[in-house]
Amino acid sequence: MINDSTHTVTEGALEVPGARLHYEVRGQGPLIVLCGAPMDAAAFAPLAGLLAADHTVLTTDPRGINRSHLDDPGQDSTPHLRADDLSRLITHLDAGPAVVLGSSGGAVSALALAQTRPEHVHTVIAHEPPLDELLEDRDQQHARTDEIIATYLAGDVTGAWRKFFAQADINLPEPVIEEMFGGERDPRQVADERRWFAHELRATTRWQPDIAALGSTTARIVVGIGDASAGQVCDRTSRALAAALDVEPVMFPGGHTGFVDDPDAFATRLREVLRRD
Known part of the structure; x- marks a missing residue:
């Protein structure tokens, strides 16, 4: 158990087929799951802390990332495997059905969860899923x-x-890329990065959503796009998904990582979206 600035954070580990998942729980109230891929629980901590004022908030390190260890480090991370992990975590907490906010690869995980275990979710917010198959x-x-x-x-x-x-x-300037990814780096960051390139990126971007299944599920599907992401590939994939589902995309503040860059503004917008439920 750890403490952030306002809430007690309960940490746990759940054994699932082929992996041991690290997860964190904050707050009390209806369940919200925040998930990324490859982003881990730490990336969502500021947003989770804000939402924990009136929600139970679950965050996790996706399988093979940071504290979620694999039995077979060479196993690929697929959306269906990650969706099964989310399903097992929700079952473990016995607090569903949940709102699931997934961003980037986590949005693909959340969509796969809505397809395979719709009883575990009542709202999925897919924020900028990189679904290249729709382009x-x-x-x-x-x-x-x-x-x-x-x-x-x-x-x-x-x-x-x-x-x-x-x-x-x-558009990132060359000096920024060199500063971020050149020279001495944290070994954990490097290990997670390598796993993403070698075992996660291809399976995530090539996942084909079942539009008929998503369109017929009882879960509400929201497609989110950052208002600073215009013209980027995840803007295009998100709009393609929204068009296929015949829904209007919902704009969120910031870009692809708006929930990290300005969690306060992102939380405010998320609450507005959830009030429409």
């Missing part, structure tokens, strides 16, 4: 992803990140 230029996107992965595994870390941000249409 008309999917073949080009897949080829670029393969090139990024090959560049990273060949040892060119900054080169891989440079190509990644170019593919994502996120």
Whole structure:
């Protein structure tokens, strides 16, 4: 058990097939699950602390990332595996059905959960899911992803990140990329990064959502987009998903990581969206 600035945080570990999942719980009230991939629980901690004022908030390290250890480190991380992990965590807490806010790869996990275990969710907010399969230029996107992965595994870390941000249409100056990914780095960050490139990125971006299943589920599906993400690849994939589901996308403050950059503004907008439920 640890304490953040306002709430007690209960930490736990759940044994699931092939892995041991680290999770954290804050607050009391209706359950909200915050999930990323590859982002871990720490990335969501500021937002979780704000939501814990009137919710039970579950965060977790996805399988193979940080404190969630795998029996087989070479296992790929697929959306369906991560969705099963979320399902087991919700069952373990016995607090569902839940609101599930997933961002980036976590949004793909949340959509997979809504397809496979809809009884565990009543609202899914898929914030900028990188669903390249929904794009008309999917073949080009897949080829670029393969090139990024090959560049990273060949040892060119900054080169891989440079190509990644170019593919994502996120403009980062070269000195920023060098500062973030060059030189001495935290070993845990490097290990999680390598796992993402080697075992998670391809399976996540190539996941094909079942539009019919998502459209017929009793869960409310919200597609979220950062208001600073216009023209980026996750803006395009999110709009493609919203169009396929015949829903209007919902704008959130900031860009792809708006919940990290300004958690207060993000929490305010999230509460507005949930009040429409």
